[in-house]
Amino acid sequence: MDKIPNPESVPNSEAIVCSVCGGDPRASVKCKVCGGAGIGVASSDGFLVWTEKVDDFSVAFRKIKRGVTTGFHAVILVFIILTFVVFVWRVSALDSIGVVGTFNFWIVGHWYVTLLCFGLFCGCFFIFRLFEYSKVEKVIPTWHLTESQLEARDSKVAKAEHRFDVSPYYSEQARDVVESAYKITKDLKRTQVDPHMLFSAVLTSPTGGLFMARLGMDFNKIKEPLARFMVAESAAGNPPVTLSRETKRILALAYAEARSHRRQYVSPMELFIQSFSVSLKLQELIDKLGFPAEHVRQVAEWVRLQEKLREDYHRFVKLAALKPKTAMNRAMTAQQTPLLDRFSEDLTMAARDGRLAPLVGRKSEMDSLLRAIESGQGSAVLVGSNGVGKSAIVEELARRMVAEDVPVELFDRRLVSVNLAQLIASGDPSLAAERLLTILNEIAISGNVILAARGIEALVGGSGAGPLDLAETFASEMDKGYFITVASTTSKAWTEYLENRSLGSKLVKVDVLPLGADDTLRVLMAKSGVIEYRNKVFFTYQALDKATSLALRYMYDVSVPESALNVLREAAVVARKARGEKTFVTAEDVAGVVHEKTGIPVEAVTQSETEKLLEMETHLHERIIGQQEAVAAVSQALRRARAELREGKRPIANFMFLGPTGVGKTELTKALAAEYFGEEKAMVRVDMSEYQDPTSVARMIGVPGDQRGGLLTEAVRKAPFSIVLLDEVEKAHPDILNLFLQVMEDGRLTDGVGRTVDFTNAIVIMTSNAGTPFIQAEVNRNTPLENIKTALLERELKGIFRPEFLNRFDGIIVFKPLTLDEVSQIAWLQINKIEQRLLEKGIKFRAEDKAMEDLARAGFDPQFGARPLRRVIQDRIENQLADILLRHQVERGDTIVLREDGSLSVEK
């Protein structure tokens, strides 16, 4: 046998081909050395080979065999029943039934007795047939082993030399898939069953249907490209159709895969995973059809996980039956705990009744927790942010206690979750302390209670319960060592209330860190079944994936996986209400929920939005005259953000607008807010001249202990998808600017309360008048804008801003002073606004060109840009208009005209 490496580099999946037939599909059929296998894979079970022939006859024969076996069993069964019927009929005809009880009756030689005895003998034969022949597939030999036993076995046993035929371990469905692949090959007039045929065959099976539904794949859409691919990738020719070398290898590997995942039989699932993994071309094709290889693998994992959870549930139910149904332990040493029962929930009882879900992942945290208890340190505290899964760990502990899969310290005990908030609710410190001590006394006498204290900071008054402090009482009782506590708290509460206190020092800290994207997805996969069942809907993989990525990116108040699960729960309801039961929850449903919760548009970009984005410059120029560079820069930043090309760790964009006053810096920001964020008000505007002393930092981000937070941080926390406009930034104290170094670099800022505020969906725009004289002078000298900017950065701004601050901007945009022509255009814009306002009253407005020229000239000031223009319009037009309106000199339908001399007249 010669070794051939595996192109996919799957560990331990190196194939070995027969040295005589070379693994050739046709030659191997009659090869005496390999017995038709041709190729195999070494494993500790033996040399894995597939020897069964797959051809027209074998396909038909399997059906014949199944039919013959069923028929044979039916005949035996009918015969057995008949012997009974005949016996009963004959006995009932006897004069006295009592003779049946005599020994003589059975040996005297009645023909119907002989028949009955033979019938019963056939009964034994029938039992034998049922066990030996009714089930075609064999159970994988290592199926009954636990994961650790399997690992231990494989580490001891070297790779076995003997041949091991994997075909008997294939489930009926998996065999159907192999036969279906053969038929597909034949229909396509190919000569070899390639992995692609296996893959297609799985898709047409019931398991494949589930796959495609989860993946959102429509078989009718992929059917043709897949068929074309199969035809192109394999050779045409005359029969016989044989299994290709690669397919035989996959058939062997599917067994290894099933074995390593402790499956009972090889199922279509293993064939699917193996056939898909082996062909990069197939992966490319499926990717082109819109389904990345990673998604396909994840869906396979999802289906497998749900099957495994079902198996685990059955095992758990059996073990849970041994646990007592009452508070009494099996040793019957416990005592009634009336006060504890009043303020608590028995988690082991809940687990026994199947009300607690199994934990997914978190193996290291669980191990640390059990180790802390086992090491004799007694009690532990789980520390992690809200929604991270602390309760899930405590509930898993309850489940393990039910299955008695725990250290001896927890054996035959119950886990009771005490409601601390309720316990101290009286507000009377002495009463609360008394209650606590009574409860602990009950626990001491009962001896079978493990205390679960969720939100243990409540004992210190950390839950807002006032001056109550039971921590010392609790800690001193813990010192006596008569009970074990599994507490949980948030990271913030741990630092604030527990870490430096005696209670904190007595608890072994187990950090529960937020899950990554993969683990969160796995949790969603495991928990989705319950949500699906409740809402009678189905989740697609894209929905789960979207919920994971959006929760990780946009939802900070509650940690993953809880935040992602909440999104899924709501999306399921939304989908059911919108499209009825038995519908699929899509990624768009999930995005819709996240949009509603956060105000951030996370849905896919629609056609109308695409047009809006592509024509952003045109729209902005309807309000902004000139300043092409600035308009282009902000438009491009938005397009990048919406196309999801940015990194996602910084704000959408950080801009500094430099230039004299009145040139459109703030106006551009407003136009942007109105155009893209929906309204001009979608802007957090801070006048930095109000933050000139270092103490104003507190105003901006809040002070510790003050739940109101800071002005800036609260505004962004409530509206994360907005523009943060910092006006006249050069006037702010340097300490304030230091805060923004972090905002611009990491997209987050921690407020005085300790909450992290996300800036990654904001556009940070700072405006400054710094260097204005220089800009004006250079523009007058017709220096190119680019040169002005370089000079500004290198010289003019150096004394005002630190280099690291300036470096963090995506763009420092210099606004040019306005020309008279530009001011004239602005004047027209302003007049248009007046016209619009009058039209609302049913009055028309018209301005003569000469009047507009005068207006622009009067409003133009090279130093102050368009700012004087507003005043001029106010003085010359708005004041006159107000008089006309108040004197009722104009009626609906009339036209007011701005004349050349600047006066207003009414045309009826």
Place this chain on the structure above:
Amino acid sequence: MSSPSGAMAKLLFVDLIGSVVWFPIWWYTKGLSMVTIKSVNALRYRFQAYAFRIWIRNFFVPMYGQHDWSGRIVSFFMRLVVLIGRLIALLVEAFVYALGLALWLAAPAILALLTVFSFIAGTVS
């Protein structure tokens, strides 16, 4: 399956007729071991359910938290009674399983003998 005819022959002679020969061998080897394992597992489960280990470990621990002398004495005897009761129950169950095993062992042989005996007796008479 080397050839269609070979496969059909195997189905007829090995799977159908051959199973008649394989039946007694299977019954007293593989079948017997299977039934024994199942019985032992069932008994083991019952043994776990009766919590013998827990009861023996807590033999001198008073029941229901009654740590006074009278409580201890009552508990001691109560535990003794319960343990004996459970042991008897387990023994009865073990006996039932053993009976089942014996039946498994005896059934085909006795039924075959009875059939033959009854057939001969019927033919002779």
